[in-house]
Amino acid sequence: MPAVSILRRPLILLTGTVALLYAIAGCSNTPGDLKSLARGAMAKLVVSGHPAPAPDTPFADAAGKPHTLADFKGKIAVVNVWANWCAPCKEEIPSLAKLQTAYGAKGVAVVAVSVGKGDDEAAGRRFIARNPPLTFYSEPAYKLAYAFKPTIEGMPTTLIFDRKGVERARLSGGADWSGPDARAVVESLLAEK
Numbered sequence: 001m002p003a004v005s006i007l008r009r010p011l012i013l014l015t016g017t018v019a020l021l022y023a024i025a026g027c028s029n030t031p032g033d034l035k036s037l038a039r040g041a042m043a044k045l046v047v048s049g050h051p052a053p054a055p056d057t058p059f060a061d062a063a064g065k066p067h068t069l070a071d072f073k074g075k076i077a078v079v080n081v082w083a084n085w086c087a088p089c090k091e092e093i094p095s096l097a098k099l100q101t102a103y104g105a106k107g108v109a110v111v112a113v114s115v116g117k118g119d120d121e122a123a124g125r126r127f128i129a130r131n132p133p134l135t136f137y138s139e140p141a142y143k144l145a146y147a148f149k150p151t152i153e154g155m156p157t158t159l160i161f162d163r164k165g166v167e168r169a170r171l172s173g174g175a176d177w178s179g180p181d182a183r184a185v186v187e188s189l190l191a192e193k
Helices: 003-027 087-106 119-129 143-147 180-190
Strands: 045-047 059-061 076-082 108-114 157-161 167-172
Touching: 076 087, 076 180, 087 108, 087 119, 087 180, 108 119
Parallel strands: 076 108
Antiparallel strands: 045 167, 076 157, 157 167
16 A cells, blocks of 8 residues: 555544534634524524613612612623513513522522513512512613613513623523523623633
């Protein structure tokens, strides 16, 4: 057998191995690379082209104490704007509660802000109470929904803020926040320094 044929096999094997390693490295996610994570349950995730700070519009907790999104700076804030009259909103709240359970101790805050008022606000308060460990927040005047840029156009909408309080991505419509696709998004932001 000629010497060239004997050397060709290991060279082909080495070239294939290098190509495989390059492909694997190219597919791996780097911290903060959210665009590559917009798949599966997160397929509708839109990464902010021009990250903006969170608005300072106040909302209240169940006791009526005012809060702003600045209160969650230093954590990954998953801000869900929802309404009790919205079926897709109520469908996704349990998965947000599971996300809070899984990542609350790791520096993630799921902030579910209801835009209902009157009877809807009271029903929303009861609904959140059945989905621990979520805390009930309310902003019935819709000012918060309009303070985001671009404004929120439908319910539910979930906005994701990094530890610096900057919006990094948002998802309009319902999603499963308890599965591996959502966890990958959260873990990517947690991995950032």
